[in-house]
Amino acid sequence: MGTPTRSSLIAVVLVGADVMLFSRITEDPKYTSWVTYPVNSIVVVLASVPAVPLLIWRRRAPVIAFLVLTVHDLLLTCVLGTRPVLTPMAALYTVSSRRELRTTLDCLAAALAVHGLAVAYEVYPLTPAERPLDSLLIATFLTFCDAAAVLVGRWAANSRIRERHLIAERSVAVEAERLRIARELHDIVAHAVTVMVLQSAGARRAMATEPARAQKAMQAVEDVGVQAMAELRRMLNVLRPVQGAVDNTSIDRAPRLSMLTDLVEQVRTTGVAVQVDSSGRPAPLDHSVDTTAYRVIQEALTNVTRHSGPGSSACVRLRWSGTALEIVVTDDGAGTPLSRAKDMSSGLGLVGLRERVTVIGGSMASKSLAEGGYQLTAILPVTTQAGP
Template structure:
């Protein structure tokens, strides 16, 4: 699994709505800075010294605020432009410094919050902040000799006035740039966490969709297996009995009527089982009365399967060995379906089969279903028919073992072992 680090993640660019908002912000900041410039010129408060010409003052004012229009699209370029313009404007004694300072703050914040390359964003911000402090030191060094003698006439504190002014300037600028860096980093981390939450939510949705899909597939497989077991067995028995009735219809009407009666009974049983299955499927949505639905077939109904094989003309026998123990419903039903499918295969594929032997053995830790016949198999042992696949799935679901193949002395064998839960068998 690949892990995305903080430096690898890229924040998506601004949306069209955010870009339009930046345009409004940049234009508003430019307009306000021009108003601030007008007020500064009107008061004559030129704190940085004699100002340049009027057009140059307007140029520096616009150059420091208008780039905010692109602050989220190109945060690194905007930060460099505003930083260089900020130092150049102060070097030229541009009178508008209030909105220019906040434009520099917004640029540093935007670079921290939206910079796509995190290493570049950090290095560039640290470089800009360091350059600003170097510029502040140079400004102090150049202007200290030009301070008037009476500039600090009212000073009464214990700290020398010049030192106090320098320390105050460093503290204010430290807080200014520190907050710009901190808030930008915090905004980026918040966007990263939101991305992780959205990614986790999407992963949960995908997992839920996969679980639902697997559940649907599993339900379809279960329904197909049940339908195959029910329909294939009963139709196979009906086909054998119909063939027998056809052969003796003219010679022995009594046997023909017996075969037809067996076909009728088998068809009725098949319809009842299909009705039970359809009722269980509808129960998920319609909540029918459970009392009206017959219970699922279990191992105790293997006798009926053997009887139908006997009615189809085979010498079918059933033997139960060991002390019968109460089985979990799922195990009992799986054992029944395996026996039913094995008998069905004997009727369909065992050419010349005359005898069928079904044995159920209750062992110490498992129950075994063993079905053998004396016919000649008409399909290979590794055939992937639906019946064999269904038996394998049923046995594997309960952690059992399945053996299917020809017998050494002739005929075919299906043997399934189902492990029993510990509470089922006494110690």
């Protein structure tokens, strides 16, 4: 059932219930108040019908619909002796759920004033001895109804606010996860493809004259491809767990600084001389920091193989202190760069790397050196803190 149809049905039911429960159609004649002339049932029904479109329209203009409905209820009470209860509750609920608290309280005061007239109508035919108690009971009932409409309306408004906040937070989380996956894919694929292209080019050149060297290069291509597939499989296992069970060991298999030796050997097979220098006392790193440190070095060396090429030299310096790990990767730019280096670069490697470093509370900088080559510096926290 669509929203307009549902709103129409609710409006008809509420108005019908008010007519049957709180009008002269079903009340005992001995309790007739100041409206003493006979009132036809058809007249009461027709006079109550205007409340139906007002209730349907209340979502578009809650305050206006409530005020018009309040005036309409006032006229029904004064002229026909009908005292609506459910229709003003519905209108007051809509105001409370869609407007600020000050407006809601003003509308509540108007509703209580009209219901005060309804109380006067109810106790008018009673004896002076009966009026105080009946006035209290009826006023308490009507006040409870109006207060309930306001409270439920405020609860609905707060629920919508919380829902919007949750949707916004979910969107931010989805975007952050999308960027994380993009960074991870870039780091895995860019390094593997660069090494494989260099090894394949070397194998092609050495195939005729140095078949043993070509065979060794193709073996390196195979090894790098297997490693890249293993890393992709690890990431996919985290993103798409089999039968609802998350593979927690995938986190433990994420690249770390302990795998730096294998990374350096891969780069050396492409013709780039790599030296690793570590100073200070190494300290345990959080998983995310450890993986980020590896990715920083991997991206820096991938850029060396791509833009400086075989024949260049690179130096990886790890400087440990009490609270931070400084990584400095420098190359001399003296090699032969790939002829299609630009085609192999997405242009987003350093951008994604800077985002990755920032998330864990670190910092990164890169620059071209005056004597040639490039330098990338990253400072990572040894004791991780929540990043922005």
